[in-house]
Amino acid sequence: MLELTVNATRHAVGADPDTPLLWVIRDELHLTGTKFGCGIGACGACTVLVNGEAVRCCSISIQSTNHAAVVTIEGLAAMAGGTSPLSGVQSAWISQQIPQCGYCQPGMIMAVAALLSKKRNPTDADIDAAITNICRCGTYPRVRRAVRALAGA
Numbered sequence: 001m002l003e004l005t006v007n008a009t010r011h012a013v014g015a016d017p018d019t020p021l022l023w024v025i026r027d028e029l030h031l032t033g034t035k036f037g038c039g040i041g042a043c044g045a046c047t048v049l050v051n052g053e054a055v056r057c058c059s060i061s062i063q064s065t066n067h068a069a070v071v072t073i074e075g076l077a078a079m080a081g082g083t084s085p086l087s088g089v090q091s092a093w094i095s096q097q098i099p100q101c102g103y104c105q106p107g108m109i110m111a112v113a114a115l116l117s118k119k120r121n122p123t124d125a126d127i128d129a130a131i132t133n134i135c136r137c138g139t140y141p142r143v144r145r146a147v148r149a150l151a152g153a
Contacts, residue, residue: 007075044133047107
C-alpha cells in the first residue's frame, strides 16, 4: 500500500505503484477537477501541486508521490487558508472572465498558484516560463491579466 495525502487527507492506495497519479486522483479518489488531456505531460490539463510544485500528474507514478502532499483544484482554496470556497486565483479567473470551454482551466489555475507562491510579482518572462499549459481557446492574454491583477493585490 502506498500512502498519498491529497488535499490534506491521507489515503492508502492499493493501485499498482506505476499507475499515473492522475488516474488515482480521478478514479479512486473521485476528484474529477483534474483533467486528462494528452497523457504525456505536454498540455498541462492534469496539473496539480506536489509539495508545492506544479506537476503534470498524467505522467508521474503514484510511487513517485508516496508520502508527498498533493493539492488538486478541489483543495486549492483550503490550501490558501481562507474561508472562501474559491482561492484568490480562482476568483481572479472569474473576474477576468478567463474560462471559455474551461477544460484546461483547472491545470492552468494550479500552475498560476504555484508560480505566485514563489514569485508574488512575476515578470512576463516568469509567467511565460511557468505557464506552459495549452489552451485551445486562446485565453492567454486573460490569464496574464489575472496574474497581473493578483500580483498587484
